[in-house]
Amino acid sequence: MHNLLTVIIPASNEAAYIGPCLTALFASNGVPSAEVIVVANGCHDDTAARAQGFAETAAAKGWDLQVINLPTGGKIGALNAGDAAARGDIRVYLDADVVVSPDLMVQLEQALLVAAPRYGSGRAVIPRAKSAVTRAYARFWQTLPFAQSVAPGYGLFAVNAAGRNRWGAFPDIISDDTFVRLQFMPDERVGVPASYYWPMIEGFGALARVRRRQDAGVAQLAERFPGILAKEGKARLGLSGLLRRALADPLGFATYAAVSVAVKARRRNSDWTRGR
Numbered sequence: 001m002h003n004l005l006t007v008i009i010p011a012s013n014e015a016a017y018i019g020p021c022l023t024a025l026f027a028s029n030g031v032p033s034a035e036v037i038v039v040a041n042g043c044h045d046d047t048a049a050r051a052q053g054f055a056e057t058a059a060a061k062g063w064d065l066q067v068i069n070l071p072t073g074g075k076i077g078a079l080n081a082g083d084a085a086a087r088g089d090i091r092v093y094l095d096a097d098v099v100v101s102p103d104l105m106v107q108l109e110q111a112l113l114v115a116a117p118r119y120g121s122g123r124a125v126i127p128r129a130k131s132a133v134t135r136a137y138a139r140f141w142q143t144l145p146f147a148q149s150v151a152p153g154y155g156l157f158a159v160n161a162a163g164r165n166r167w168g169a170f171p172d173i174i175s176d177d178t179f180v181r182l183q184f185m186p187d188e189r190v191g192v193p194a195s196y197y198w199p200m201i202e203g204f205g206a207l208a209r210v211r212r213r214q215d216a217g218v219a220q221l222a223e224r225f226p227g228i229l230a231k232e233g234k235a236r237l238g239l240s241g242l243l244r245r246a247l248a249d250p251l252g253f254a255t256y257a258a259v260s261v262a263v264k265a266r267r268r269n270s271d272w273t274r275g276r
Contacts, residue, residue, distance in 0.1 A: 005034040005109050006088030010078030014096035015045040022054045024099045026061055030106030035064040037082045038096075042073020047096075079170045089161035093180070098155045099197040107192035112160035119184040120158045121151035123195040131202045133255055138200045140252030143245050145235040151191040153181050155198035163188075173224070175217025182221070186233030208262040215263060 007025060011018055018038065025036060036058065040048035048069045058065035068081055079093065090112050092105070104122045111120045124147075126138045146152055157180055159166075166183040173179055181189070201210050222229050246253035 003090065003109070003113060004088035005031060005090045005092065005105065006086040007034065007036045007092040007094055007105070008079065008082035008086060009036065009038045009051075009094045009096050010041060010075050010082065011038055011043070011047050011051070011096035012041050012073050012075070012078070013043050013045050013047060014040075015043075015047045015050055017097040018047050018050050020099050021094070021096050022051060022057075024101075025094070025105070026054065026057050026063065027102055028100065028105040029102045031063075031109060033062055034105070035066065035086070035088060037066045037068065037085050039068045039070060039078035039082045041070040041075070041078040041081075043069070076170050076172055076176060079176060083169070089164075090158065091164055092156065092158040093177075095155045095198075097199055100156070101195045104156075104192070104194035104196055107194045108158045111190045111192050112158060112163075114160065115162060117163040117166060117184065117188055118160045118190055119151060119153070119163055119181060119188060120190040120192060121153040121156055122192050124152070124154060124156075124198045125195045126200050127197050129200055129202055133204045134200055134202050134207065136249075136252045136255040137207055137259060140245065140249055140256045141200075143249070143252075145237050145241075149234045150186065151181075151189040153177050156196050157181065171224070173217065174213060174220055178217060179221060179225075179228075182225075182228045182231045185231055204259065204262070207259050208266075211259055211263045212266070 009021065022036070022038075038048070038051040040051065048067050051067045055065055066085060068085060070078060070081060083091070090109055092108060094100070100122070108120050108122065112118050126142065129135045129138060141147055151157070154177060157177060159180065163184065167180070170176055171179070201207060218229070
């Protein structure tokens with residue numbers, strides 16, 4: 001069985017982030033060979049050139065680096081282009097603003113080296129935000145059942161060959177990460193202890209836009225793929241759980257609630273928006 005690990009990174013105008021992302025990725029331990037595919041899409045900056053600048057770093061490590069430059073923006077198109085170019089049986093889908101820890105890739109590789117379908121992710125760490133509102137929101141959000149579940153996969157998720165066979169091309173949807181996670185039952189998802197940094201978007205208005213997009217993505221999946229949400233398997237929060245969290249962190253709860261109210265007050269269709 002060919003166990004090459006492929007990391008696919010869709011990147012649209014990510015010149016400020018792609019350098020730290022690739023620097024951390026190429027500092028990974030314990031993976032002697034892998035391929036990294038950066039799919040720059042619809043960029044008006046030098047994302048592709050900055051990614052290509054890591055060619056020598058990749059070669060020195062014994063990894064392959066391919067940079068695909070698509071003229072049209074769109075995360076789904078970028079994911080499909082990356083998959084079409086990929087050779088590895090283990091696929092890691094990585095957002096360009098994520099910074100992985102040195103042991104994450106090898107732990108994911110080891111966890112996914114099984115014949116049965118598997119989905120995996122690491123332990124997400126939200127770095128300290130610049131804005132007080134995002135710090136409060138993130139603090140409360142991380143206590144919720146989804147964030148506490150096994151391998152929620154925001155910003156980074158991985159599948160093995162049998163898992164990738166669960167779907168064909170990525171469909172034209174808002175929430176690709178939720179779509180992939182829900183191809184797997186809870187007992188098919190694996191969380192490894194190694195961490196990755198996933199920055200949360202800054203500011204009240206931006207948080208509301210992202211939440212609106214997330215809600216629209218879930219509603220779209222429910223409509224297009226009936227029954228898929230039944231695979232979620234996350235614990236129910238319930239009123240008592242919400243009250244406990246509110247009492248433990250009143251400011252975080254107030255911020256989270258205010259964003260929720262803003263989302264409900266102004267629902268509209270939304271395209272993909274980065275989570276930061």
